Amino acid sequence: MSDRIFDRETLLDLTVNVIPLGILVFFVGAYAFIGSFPDDPVIVLIQMSIIVLTGVALSVLTYFSGKAISGAENEMDDYIPAGYSEADAEVAGVPSEPESDASDGAE
Amino acid sequence: MGALLVGIGAFLARTENWRAYAPLAGDPAATGGSHEHEQGHGHKPSGIIRWLTTVDHKDIGVLYGTYGVIAFLWGGVAVLLMRLELTTPTSTLIEPSLYNALLTSHGITMLFLFGTPIIAAFANYFVPLLIGADDMAFPRINAIAFWLLPPGALLIWAGFFTIPLPVDIGPAQTSWTMYAPLSAQQPNPGVDLMMLGLHLTGVSATMGAINFIATIFTERGENVTWANLDIFSWTVLTQSGLILFSFPLLGSALIMLLLDRNFGTTFFAVEGGGPILWQHLFWFFGHPEVYILVLPMMGLVSWILPKFAGRKLFGFKFVVYSTLAIGVLSFGVWAHHMFGSGMDPRIRASFMATSLAIAIPSAVKTFNWITTLWNGRIRLTAPMLFCIGFVSNFVLGGITGVFLAAIPVNLVLHETYYVVGHFHYIVMGMIAFAGFGAIYYWFPIVTGKMYQKTLAKWHFWLSMIGVNITFFSMLLMGYLGMPRRYATYDFNPALAPLASVELLHQVTTFGAFLIGLGTLVWLWNIVQSWAEGPEITDPDPWNTKRDGLHGREFAWFEEQLAADGKLATTDGGEASDASRGSSELRSDGGEADEEQLATDGDAEEQAQPTDD
Ligand code: HEM
Ligand SMILES: [Cu+2]
Numbered sequence: 001m002s003d004r005i006f007d008r009e010t011l012l013d014l015t016v017n018v019i020p021l022g023i024l025v026f027f028v029g030a031y032a033f034i035g036s037f038p039d040d041p042v043i044v045l046i047q048m049s050i051i052v053l054t055g056v057a058l059s060v061l062t063y064f065s066g067k068a069i070s071g072a073e074n075e076m077d078d079y080i081p082a083g084y085s086e087a088d089a090e091v092a093g094v095p096s097e098p099e100s101d102a103s104d105g106a107e
Numbered sequence: 108m109g110a111l112l113v114g115i116g117a118f119l120a121r122t123e124n125w126r127a128y129a130p131l132a133g134d135p136a137a138t139g140g141s142h143e144h145e146q147g148h149g150h151k152p153s154g155i156i157r158w159l160t161t162v163d164h165k166d167i168g169v170l171y172g173t174y175g176v177i178a179f180l181w182g183g184v185a186v187l188l189m190r191l192e193l194t195t196p197t198s199t200l201i202e203p204s205l206y207n208a209l210l211t212s213h214g215i216t217m218l219f220l221f222g223t224p225i226i227a228a229f230a231n232y233f234v235p236l237l238i239g240a241d242d243m244a245f246p247r248i249n250a251i252a253f254w255l256l257p258p259g260a261l262l263i264w265a266g267f268f269t270i271p272l273p274v275d276i277g278p279a280q281t282s283w284t285m286y287a288p289l290s291a292q293q294p295n296p297g298v299d300l301m302m303l304g305l306h307l308t309g310v311s312a313t314m315g316a317i318n319f320i321a322t323i324f325t326e327r328g329e330n331v332t333w334a335n336l337d338i339f340s341w342t343v344l345t346q347s348g349l350i351l352f353s354f355p356l357l358g359s360a361l362i363m364l365l366l367d368r369n370f371g372t373t374f375f376a377v378e379g380g381g382p383i384l385w386q387h388l389f390w391f392f393g394h395p396e397v398y399i400l401v402l403p404m405m406g407l408v409s410w411i412l413p414k415f416a417g418r419k420l421f422g423f424k425f426v427v428y429s430t431l432a433i434g435v436l437s438f439g440v441w442a443h444h445m446f447g448s449g450m451d452p453r454i455r456a457s458f459m460a461t462s463l464a465i466a467i468p469s470a471v472k473t474f475n476w477i478t479t480l481w482n483g484r485i486r487l488t489a490p491m492l493f494c495i496g497f498v499s500n501f502v503l504g505g506i507t508g509v510f511l512a513a514i515p516v517n518l519v520l521h522e523t524y525y526v527v528g529h530f531h532y533i534v535m536g537m538i539a540f541a542g543f544g545a546i547y548y549w550f551p552i553v554t555g556k557m558y559q560k561t562l563a564k565w566h567f568w569l570s571m572i573g574v575n576i577t578f579f580s581m582l583l584m585g586y587l588g589m590p591r592r593y594a595t596y597d598f599n600p601a602l603a604p605l606a607s608v609e610l611l612h613q614v615t616t617f618g619a620f621l622i623g624l625g626t627l628v629w630l631w632n633i634v635q636s637w638a639e640g641p642e643i644t645d646p647d648p649w650n651t652k653r654d655g656l657h658g659r660e661f662a663w664f665e666e667q668l669a670a671d672g673k674l675a676t677t678d679g680g681e682a683s684d685a686s687r688g689s690s691e692l693r694s695d696g697g698e699a700d701e702e703q704l705a706t707d708g709d710a711e712e713q714a715q716p717t718d719d
Contacts, residue, residue: 013424016471017432020464027460037453050457054439054464061435062428065333069424072332080330082423083237083337083410083658 239328
């Protein structure tokens with residue numbers, strides 16, 4: 001593993017939450033530059049913080065959950081798919097490999 | 108009131124019983140350990156005492172489920188009365204005041220007494236099995252959380268019980284949102300009772316949530332890590348986080364409202380905090396609440412749907428991360444319920460932005476379900492039908508939500524039947540559907556029996572057609588400008604097309620009765636099959652082993668069957684049981700006609716995850 005926090009696979013999984021973040025960023029820009037309402041610093045502060053704080057909270061949770069998940073993944077020798085017992089997985093012949101490889105590549 | 112006190116007395120007496128029983132189980136609150144509970148489970152008392160004293164997560168799950176079903180039936184009866192009244196524009200069947208009371212009770216009952224508990228039912232029974240825990244982290248807190256619910260329901264419904272009595276207490280007419288100043292000024296003590304009841308259910312939900320968080324963090328079995336936690340447990344974990352941050356807020360707001368009503372405070376009075384404050388507090392709870400209800404149901408569908416598509420959930424991690432994203436974002440969108448309240452347009456615009464962002468993770472899940480179906484070996488069993496119905500209804504329910512989140516559209520459609528159509532596609536078309544699907548899917552585990560396949564399909568089609576007739580005509584009525592929450596609509600035909608509105612109302616009522624009929628079929632099926640259905644001896648009633656999709660809960664079921672000596676020896680040849688009844692009593696799983704739906708060559712291919 002490289003010394004980066006997230007490997008490529010995980011980054012790919014995380015993009016799913018980058019899209020809503022992108023939408024939030026877009027609106028921050030749109031409201032900041034093409035808003036047609038008169039300036040009122042207090043209101044603008046509230047307006048922006050609703051979007052920005054939501055976005056920050058989303059990034060924080062995504063970061064930590066991504067770290068927890070990819071960390072746990074690296075520690076596992078045999079990957080057992082989510083919700084299945086080891087015996088089950090063996091009986092069913094489920095390959096021991098990370099889920100993301102199996103499912104994301106299924107096309 | 109007297110009956111209520113007797114009820115409370117009886118409840119306290121029960122609590123005593125239960126305490127006498129508790130020492131059997133050691134002191135799990137202190138140790139949080141899991142070995143102690145095993146002893147407790149070993150000697151369950153029999154009969155009613157067992158159910159009153161149980162701390163076993165499975166029994167508590169069944170209790171929650173029974174409670175939720177009773178609430179669902181009452182909420183259903185209430186709404187059918189309302190729908191009958193609405194077949195004519197004028198007031199014919201019930202007084203408008205009773206209409207308002209039924210409306211309030213329907214909303215509160217369905218959200219707090221059916222929705223949250225039915226999810227707790229599945230979560231209690233199956234999360235410990237799925238994560239390999241012996242029980243919940245705090246079994247007795249689990250029992251307390253459940254036993255707070257019956258008194259909560261009694262209080263919430265109290266106003267109806269007192270109608271025949273010579274007292275001045277009636278059912279609340281505040282609607283489920285309890286907007287001030289109406290809710291602060293109605294003198295009826297039934298409103299106070301309802302709020303106290305709501306408070307109890309909130310405490311119950313919070314206790315349950317803490318328990319789930321502790322369980323999923325600390326009680327996971329070996330080999331269960333964050334990397335392979337199942338999707339249902341993920342959604343329950345996220346839901347518990349939402350409950351933890353939103354229900355205490357509802358509790359505080361309710362107390363402020365009670366103080367306003369009874370002690371002359373002015374939290375929500377115009378001269379004090381103002382009625383808009385209530386709206387902000389309520390919806391800061393209220394929007395997360397709708398996701399509290401829908402997320403675990405999405406988890407159930409993500410778990411069940413792949414079983415009958417013959418392949419794993421597509422993009423498992425996407426579903427996990429978008430669940431978490433919904434969890435966070437749902438705290439930033441609350442004022443989309445208040446666009447019409449006259450708040451500053453700049454702030455309003457922000458809530459539109461966040462609401463549009465939350466649609467993305469919701470849509471991601473939809474695409475994952477559809478992609479899971481793509482090229483799958485689909486078997487249209489009853490649980491699968493309900494899962495597909497769920498996805499289909501989410502398309503309409505979700506898209507109408509996105510429309511409503513656009514301010515200009517919202518200002519036109521707010522407070523019309525369009526909104527009612529939107530959220531009923533979700534609460535009935537998804538939440539109830541996923542619940543039914545999961546009940547069918549896990550029926551063998553919980554009851555050891557199999558339900559009746561034909562009846563289950565009748566149930567599905569009646570519900571699916573009923574939902575789409577009922578709620579699609581509500582969307583149309585919304586476009587015609589029919590406002591929600593009115594007992595009559597005898598308006599001037601020059602204002603709006605009265606004849607069309609009346610027709611649509613009648614269509615809606617018809618659809619609602621289809622749903623009602625389907626629900627009766629379901630109830631009969633469940634009760635009769637539980638009582639006299641064929642016993643299950645096959646640990647794989649859904650034939651999921653061959654696809655490598657045999658979950659931990661069914662592995663546990665297999666152990667149970669083996670321990671009871673009921674395990675069928677070789678393959679699942681249930682022929683012996685079929686002698687019991689007609690073909691109607693046959694099981695839903697793995698039958699010839701369903702097998703034939705699959706093209707055999709494909710089947711083998713799909714069973715193996717493809718590699719690149
Ligand atoms: C795709 C995401 C969603 C969006 C963007 C959305 C948007 C909205 C908006 C803007 C309203 C306010 C309409 C009005 O009163 O004028 C609304 C109402 C409502 N939504 Fe959604 N919604 C979404 C998903 C959901 C889900 C998943 C649920 C339920 C689990 C839900 C339940 C409700 C309820 C109960 C109301 C009505 C509350 C009331 O006034 O009584 N929505 N929705
Ligand atoms: Cu909302």
